[in-house]
Amino acid sequence: MALKELQIKNARAKDRPYKLADGEGLFLFVKPNGSKLWRLKYRFMGKEKLLSFGAYPDIGISAARELRAIAKGALAKGEDPMVVRPGQDSRDGETLRSAATLWHRNRESSLDPAHAKRVWSRLERDVFPSLGDMLLQDVSPPDVLKVIRKIEDRGALDISRRAKQSIGQIYQFAIASGICSSDPTAHLRGALKPRPRVKHMAKLPLAQLPELVSKIDHYSEEGQRRSEITRAALMFVLLTWVRTKELRLAKKDEFEGLGGRSPVWRIGADRMKMGREHLVPLSRQAAKIASELIAFTDSEFVFPGTKPNQPLSENTMIYALYRLGFHSRQTVHGFRGLASTWANEQMVQTGKPAVWTRRYHADWVELQLAHSEENEVRGAYNAAEYLAPRRSMLQDWADFLLRERCSVASEKSRSVEQLTLR
Missing domain, CATH: 1.10.443.10 (Intergrase catalytic core)
Incomplete structure (x- = not known):
């Protein structure tokens, strides 16, 4: 059954996030902090995907339905609507990059400034080029592993572990914030290349x-x-x-x-x-x-x-x-x-x-x-x-x-x- 404006306005935050369905894959995602986000669930090339349209009331019910129609039109042409992402609000914390920004800001004040800068630089160099613009829900374990393998190929095994750790921490933050529900790095245990034995600098007894x-x-x-x-x-x-x-x-x-x-x-x-x-x-x-x-x-x-x-x-x-x-x-x-x-x-x-x-x-x-x-x-x-x-x-x-x-x-x-x- 289609949603009504009054129903959306009266939707109250709960301890856990919940959905209010409007039909044809469109639903309103109500988070514990009270924010209300428009999302569209659809399938493309046999894979279930999730598209974000932005937050209510910035995006009203009529606008959300219009965006759904645009997305459905793209699907009918054999195109992935995520490539265009009509109406996406870059502030809603849905992409890996935007979630990482929230995660980093949340912890930055407790870190040594130089360390905080190194962590963000690693993400910009190694993670964001491949995963930064993907929705959190769309990032799969093979996607993360592909990024890790690229770092390993240049011999930076310590950096590859730190990258995996940072991605995992971003997802844990996002899960706690109600932005997503699973962490793709949890399935990578044992998949990373082992560290070589440390060769210590020569020293006398x-x-x-x-x-x-x-x-x-x-x-x-x-x-x-x-x-x-x-x-x-x-x-x-x-x-x-x-x-x-x-x-x-x-x-x-x-x-x-x-x-x-x-x-x-x-x-x-x-x-x-x-x-x-x-x-x-x-x-x-x-x-x-x-x-x-x-x-x-x-x-x-x-x-x-x-x-x-x-x-x-x-x-x-x-x-x-x-x-x-x-x-x-x-x-x-x-x-x-x-x-x-x-x-x-x-x-x-x-x-x-x-x-x-x-x-x-x-x-x-x-x-x-x-x-x-x-x-x-x-x-x-x-x-x-x-x-x-x-x-x-x-x-x-x-x-x-x-x-x-x-x-x-x-x-x-x-x-x-x-x-x-x-």
């Missing part, structure tokens, strides 16, 4: 750390000034756990309080992999290196290269490790793994009876490494910098390295004495 520190301490190449800068760069990156690029581009004005008790290196968000500012508390040893180089060089860069006002080249430090005999044994990036292993293995006894606990909290270690917070909700609330405990941890690490260097020097001294006695 901690037992060989004394050899590394000693060789860095005695590093030399042609030109004393270049040797001093390279040696200082290797030791500084080992002391601070930063990435090679972050160290190479370090500028003098990023360092604060080098002559005080709480020196800090403030790295801007534009230089960080995760796109947010990173504060590096400096040990006494690291602050001393930074102070000496800042006074020693004329460049704006703390670790200058061979060309005027250029930073240290990308390969300077890794080639230095090669010269020291660590080819395939230790990379500069692997210094981070060495430090992380050391920090995570430090234990202390507390309480009565005695219980072994970690000396350094996992959050301190991960924050010092500038890793992202994997738990999105936890990351939104955990904005602590932990500067004081991280400073203490890095000072312990620096003192540990100093002891290792001294132990090697002492051993060499004893060896010389024994040779002399003979």
